[in-house]
Amino acid sequence: MRVLLVGGGGREHALSRSIAASPLLTRLWAAPGNPGIAEHAECVPIGVEDIPALVAFARDNAADLVVVGPEAPLTLGLADALAAAGIVCFGPSAAAARLEGSKAFCREVTSAAGVPGAEWARFDDPAAARAYVRAKGAPIVVKADGLAAGKGVVVAATVGEAEAAIADIMEARVHGASGATVVIEECLTGQEVSFFALCDGTDAVPLAAAQDHKRVGDGDTGPNTGGMGAYSPPPVFNDAMRDDVMNRIIHPTLAEMARRGTPFRGVLFAGLMVTATGPRLIEFNVRFGDPECQAILMRLDGDLLAALDAACRGRLRDLALGWSADPSLVVVMAARGYPGTPAKGGTIAGLDRAAAIPGARVFQAGTARRADGTLVAQGGRVLGIGARAPTLRAARDAAYAAVDAVEWPDGFCRRDIGSRAL
Template sequence: MKVLVVGGGGREHALCWALSGSALLTKLWCAPGNAGIAAVAECVAIPAEDVPALVAFARDNAVDLVVAGPEAPLTLGLADACAAAGLRCFGPSAAAARLEGSKSFTKEVADAAGVPTAAWARFEDPDAARAYIRQQGAPIVVKADGLAAGKGVVVAGTVAEAEAAIAEIMESRVHGAAGASVVIEECLVGQEVSFFALCDGETALPMAAAQDHKRVGDGDTGPNTGGMGAYSPPPIFDEALRDRVMAGIIRPTLGEMARRGTPFRGVLFAGLMITAEGPKLIEFNVRFGDPECQALMLRLRSDLLAALLAACDGTLADSDLRWDPRPSLVVVMAARGYPGAYAKGTEIRGLDRAGAVPGVQVFHAGTALRDGTVVATGGRVLGIAATGETVRAARDAAYAAVDALDWPEGFCRRDIAYRAL
């Protein structure tokens, strides 16, 4: 089968790496890809948001399956355009992708499906939002309603912080149109877990859980990022909890989306808070997480391509997934200054040494090849991933690989998986 993966980050490198091992695969492209992806797929210079060009390429090259990596092409209607062209696409329609594209839509679906989630309110007027914050008190959570690349959430410890978030999101528009409205939520207390399920519109097949590390600094300090590392599985997330999430969150949501005439097909990523009362939904994403995907793909023992096809073809009820019981972990290497301003074009050396550490797989995110040299082009640049017999062994291997790199302009957190240790 011929496959086109859309995107160019660490998640897409992990997907390409996993797909490249499928017995069903005959040709793999990635648009636009990156320097690391080029080792396992042919990179095509089409931006991930250029839906017409992606569909034209897939049609002209008789692609059997288009796999959407990031959320943007899905919210722009990639799956719909593929369907209209007679192409298979792994990912939801634009209508179903609203589960990520609109925080308030997700809340409405959750309420209708009886899914446990934080109390919430939506505002288009900043003064009304501030009045609500003063009435509710802190801590409180302020979210840009639209897509903000994983950075539109402020967990405010004080009323003043929450009001400052309203000014930034709604008045300064630091996240653009995503901040035209906000969702304000009660602050849930507990451990956060990322859980993934494959869906074919009717059936949901549990995948695995991971714990992400959002803040830029050790000990969860500093501003939020797209994710500085992850590990799988989290010790807190046992089989009983998984079954409770499937029964109380994933399947009711799938049922409500089908009832609305917008069945969800693809991977449903539930951001959960494990509270004293049990798991509660924080938000949904409609694609694999980044960097959680890198940790998951290291543990997946089933044929990823076969699983994605089953989701597209409505045959997940006849499928199962096998997982390596050993833990996996990924440490994100970012450019100094991230998530603020950072330098681009710096040379990364020592990649071969890092990749030679036993149990390690280096995934590229923001990289490009220039004159035979790998250079950094993004904020999150590499994902140094590893498996081990224990979480500590996986972490030791990943940090040994980090230390083998020669890239003074990069940095990472040094405490990934601290909750498990």
């Protein structure tokens, strides 16, 4: 198969590594890719939101399948444009991608489907939103309705914090047009779990679960980020819970989306809260998570490309994937200043030494190469340093040993990834 992978982050580096290992693959391109992805694919300088150029490239190069990593091109209609050109795409239509693109839409769908989740309300007027918060009290969750690169959610411990979040999102527009509407939700308590299922519009099969670390600092302190590390599988999430999530969350959502005429095809990422009464939905994403993707794909022993193709062609019932029982863990190394303004241009060395640690893998995200070949930081979350081992403690030890082999003065990471499970 000739495959075009859309994206250029750590998630796409993990996807490119797994796709490149498939015996089905004949050629792999990545748009735009990054220096790590270039080890597995031919990188082409096309931005992820340049829909016409992506479609033209896939058509001109006779791509058999386009695999979309990030959410933005999906919400912009890349899958629809590819379908109109007769090209198969792993990823939902723009209408189905609203499950992530609009938190209010997601809650409308899941409420209609009877999915267990948080009590919620939608507001277009900041004064009404503030009045609701005062009536409900805190803790409470304030979310920008649209996409905000994983940073549009504020878990407010006080009413004052919630009101400040409403002002930032709706009035200061710190997330742009995504904050024109907010969704305010009950603050669920328990352990968060990221769960992934492959969907073909009517059927779904479970992939794997992971636990992410959203806060920037050790001990879950500081602001939310796109994710500072993850591990898989989470001890709190057993097979019975997986089946419960499939039966009460994934399948009802697929049925409701099909009923609305917008069947969902691709990977459905359920952000869950495991509460005292069972798992409840926090939100849906319509793509692999980052860094969860790196963690779960380190455990995949089956053919990822065959699985993605089966989801696109309605053949999930015939799919058999193998998963290692060995746990995995990935630590994100971010640039100084993240999640605010990250320091860019700092040189990075030692990745070969990091990758040589037994069981370790290095995923590049926000990196670039200078003309002289020097690797430099070019983003906020820059590297994902992971490991798979017979125990989670051994995976954590290997991952941090690999982190310590990296030479990057501007980089930092959390030192407690996986501590809850351990």
